[in-house]
Amino acid sequence: MRSIRSIALALLCAAGLAGCAASGDSAVESGDSAAENGVENSEDWRPLFDGETTAGWTNPYEWGTVTVEDGEIRLQGDRKFFLVTEEEFDDFVFEGEVLLPDTMSNAGFMFRANVEPNRVYGYQAEVDPTGRRWSGGLYDEGRRAWLNPPAGDSAAAKAFREGPGTAFRPTDWNHYRVQAVGDSLKIWVNDVLTTAFRDTMDASGPIGLQHHGEDGKVYRYRNLRIRELK
Numbered sequence: 001m002r003s004i005r006s007i008a009l010a011l012l013c014a015a016g017l018a019g020c021a022a023s024g025d026s027a028v029e030s031g032d033s034a035a036e037n038g039v040e041n042s043e044d045w046r047p048l049f050d051g052e053t054t055a056g057w058t059n060p061y062e063w064g065t066v067t068v069e070d071g072e073i074r075l076q077g078d079r080k081f082f083l084v085t086e087e088e089f090d091d092f093v094f095e096g097e098v099l100l101p102d103t104m105s106n107a108g109f110m111f112r113a114n115v116e117p118n119r120v121y122g123y124q125a126e127v128d129p130t131g132r133r134w135s136g137g138l139y140d141e142g143r144r145a146w147l148n149p150p151a152g153d154s155a156a157a158k159a160f161r162e163g164p165g166t167a168f169r170p171t172d173w174n175h176y177r178v179q180a181v182g183d184s185l186k187i188w189v190n191d192v193l194t195t196a197f198r199d200t201m202d203a204s205g206p207i208g209l210q211h212h213g214e215d216g217k218v219y220r221y222r223n224l225r226i227r228e229l230k
Contacts, residue, residue, distance in 0.1 A: 044227050044228070045095075045225045045226070045227045046225060046226060046227075047224065047225050048085060048094075048096075048207065048224040048225055048226055049073060049221075049222070049223075049224040049225075051068075051071040051222075052068060052071075053068060054066055054068060054073065054083070056085060056086055056087065057073075057083050057084065057085055057086065058083070058084060058085075058086050059081065059082075059083050059084075060082070060084060060115050060116070060117055060118065060119075060120065061079075061081040061082070061118050062118060063077055063078070063079050063081060064076075064077040064079070064081035064083075064211060065077055066083055071222055072220045072221060072222045073209065073220070073221045073222070073224075074218050074219065074220050074221075075209060075210075075211035075218070075219040075220075075221070076211065076216070076217070076218050076219070077211050077213060077215075078213060078214075078215035078216075079213045080210070080211065080212050080213035081120075081210075081211055081213070082110055082113070082120040082208040082209060082210050082211075083208065083209045083211075084110065084113060084115055084120060084206040084207065084208040084209075085206040085207045085208070086206070087206065088204050088205050088206050089111075089112070089180075089204065089205070089206070089207065089226060089228060090112070090180075090203055090204040091180060091181045091182065091228065091229040091230070092179070092180055092226050092227060092228050092229055093177065093178070093179045093226070093227045093229065094109070094111060094176075094177070094178045094179075094207055094224075094225070094226045094227075095175065095176065095177050095178075095223065095224070095225050095226075096109060096175075096176050096209075096221060096222070096223060096224040096225075097173050097174065097175050097176070097221065097222050097223045097224075098127050098173070098174055098176065098209075098219070098220065098221050099172070099173045099174070099219075099220040099221075100127065100129050100170075100217075100219060100220075101217045101218055101219070102129070102171075102217070103129045103130055103131075103170045103171065104129075104130065104214075105129060105212060105214060105217060105219070106127065106128060106129075106130070106212040107127040107209075107210045107211065107212055107219055108124035108125055108126050108127050108139065108141070108210045109124065109125040109127070109176055109178060109207065109208070109209065109210075110122060110123065110124050110125075110141065110205075110206070110207065110208030110209070110210065111123050111124075111125065111178050111180060111205070111207055111208070112180060112202040112203065112204055112205035113202075113205040113206045113207070113208045114202065114205055115205070115206060115208075119142065120141065120142070120208055121140075121141050121142030121143050122140065122141060122142070122143065122201075122202050122205060123138065123139075123140065123141075123180075123185065123199075123201075123202060124138070124139040124140070124141045124208075124210070125137075125138065125176055125178050125187045125195075126138070126139050127168075127174070127176075127210075128165075128168070129168065129170035129171070130170075132161065132165075133160075133161045133165035133166065133168065134149065134157075134160060134161070134165055135165060135167070135168035135174070135189055135194070136164055136165065136167060136168065136176075136187050136188070136189040136192070136194025136195055137149055137160065137165075137187075137194065137195060138185060138187060138195045138197050140201070143201075144201075147197055147199065148160075148195045148197045160194075164189070164192055164193065164194035164195075165194070167189040167190045167191075167192035167194060168189050168190070169190065173222075174189060174190060175189070175190050175191070175223075176188065176189060177191075181229055182203075183198045183199055183200045184196075184197075184198055185197045185198070185199060207224075207226070209221050
């Protein structure tokens with residue numbers, strides 16, 4: 001029986017979302033797990049969150065509440081905002097876990113983000129617990145919108161929903177891995193490759209955590225770490 005990883009990759013390729021034949025990307029061509037990309041056993045990881053404080057993070061918005069509890073960063077607010085790292089990263093592998101309060105929420109991990117007062121925009125690894133099932137897609141926040149699945153392509157959206165989109169567990173903790181190397185952008189959800197995309201818009205920037213702005217809802221993040229690739 002084929003694994004969810006192989007099914008997801010086949011649907012990505014069939015829909016033209018991964019650029020499987022043209023990109024020359026080894027993780028797409030020969031393997032769909034993050035371990036096969038040579039990062040799993042590295043000792044070069046470093047934490048982005050100490051489990052006790054928000055040291056190294058900043059909220060560039062005039063709104064939004066950020067607390068630390070039980071080894072988690074918890075976000076709450078009545079308007080959309082992002083908590084971002086003070087440090088910028090160019091080529092890296094990032095990992096983090098997220099838990100949303102219900103299946104009607106929405107969040108994301110920003111990477112190579114652009115930060116201005118009261119505005120964060122750029123690449124986002126989508127966290128979508130709704131029936132749309134686009135978790136692990138690539139969204140260009142505040143700019144071009146959907147990159148993968150591509151906006152307006154119903155066949156690609158259906159393929160994503162029935163393939164890699166099934167990797168997300170709506171009412172549980174979910175593990176994300178984002179790899180950015182040059183123009184190659186990859187996202188895994190619970191060890192399933194969901195996005196392999198090439199883009200040159202942004203080469204460096206902070207990591208970010210999103211709260212979508214639903215008043216009273218608490219978004220929870222933990223186990224945030226990064227491995228810089230030189």
